[in-house]
Amino acid sequence: MNENICAISTSLGVGAISIVRASGPDVINIVNGLFKGADLTSVATHTINYGHIVDNNEIIDEVLVTIMRAPKTFTKEDVVEINCHGGISTTNKILELLIQKGIRLAGAGEFTKKAYLNGRIDLTQAEGVNDLISAETDLERKYAMNRTLGNLSKLIIDNRQIIVNIQAKLAVNFDYPEEMDNIDMTHELVLKELSTVKNNLEELLATSQDGKIIKNGIDVAIIGKPNVGKSSILNHLLDENKAIVTDIAGTTRDIVEGTITLAGIKLNLIDTAGIRSTNDVVEQIGVNKSLEILQNADLVIYVLNNNEPVTKEELELLASIKNVQKIVFINKNDLPSKINLDLIECNTIIYGNTITPNGLQDLKNQIISLFKLDLIKEKNYNFLSNARQIALVNASLERIKDGIQGAKDGIPLEMIAEDLKEAYDALGEIIGVTYKDELLDELFSKFCLGK
16 A cells, blocks of 8 residues: 555557656655656645656656645545656656656556545445446446445445444343333334335335446347348448448348447447358358347347248247347338238337438337436436445345344344344445455456556
8 A cells, every 4th residue: 555656547649648647655756856847845735847757867758747745635645647748659758767766557446446445435436436437428427427426325324324323222222221211122113214224225226227227338139030121220320331231131140239329328239140040151150149149138129021021930039039128120111011010929019211311210219218218317326336236235135124024023133133234244345344355456457557
């Protein structure tokens, strides 16, 4: 924790400005030894200072150096940020000089890890920082920003406080039963207060799917037999010719992917190889990959040709995905209809085409309706963001339910207190009150260097 670390905090490449960041107890003194300008050891905190980085009387670059003194910094340590001219050579040279002077190259996410370990932020806020950096949509940004501000943490802390209040009352009753002023903690009172925590945690888990959708988007597999227009649909949705389109059946032999934003949510579109029986080895590999993808997709768009009768093979494939979230899209509705809808067993059937300007609008509207995308943006964004958080809330909820059942069955309150302790500790792991080093290493390894 007392090591000096440094890293490039901006994308490495040609640009107007690059930032090299350093944090630790000695970084101001070390950078001052490379800086020609003001004495950085005596300037006021949170100031920007003009000068040059110099090595053996050679001017390396004209820079602006920001000095931020502990504890009012991101890491709660002294922080120096060198704003230099963008460019790979210049930026790397300044980083190289800092390392030569004894500042260690930071690992992935190490600045944020220092902020967490020094009590500047908790674990959910740290995860929010990483999500904020990688946000691709405005909803992702709002969702991540909500966590960096500590709003999810507050919800977890509030429920931990309810639990600890129950624990405190139970402890007083156990240790000082003769005190007349103590609240007599009955099974009924425990049941009432635990029910509040149970409802809060269940509500939090119920919204976790919305959090997954905001963060990861919706994986949409476009499937169907060859030449029904799957690739045209992908190209039309992406507004680019990403997939090759021909009249030759089996043109798409591999997976073609693209992403669009719909109602503020990412749709990860996957155009699959046409599914049919084939003796072509390469095409069969593509068919097998298509079958695998459709089982893992959040949504399947099953494409049929309005201008052709439904085949037995198509009906068999539709039957094989009866438990998958799907939309049957009848493509080419600009052509005469030859399809027999009575054979198609699906609650969601949409017509459209890739010829007219709004030929896919009904399809888009149906996706919005299925996933209630128009309502997600109206929520408070206190969503769980990953499997770790969801698992820990589930673990806490199970212990709360055990406590509730124990209160109903009238078991000794001392046994219920054990359930409360486990529930309290599980919630504490979410915000990082307790942690394992292995968890931190894995979590922060997903961060970019310099953050």
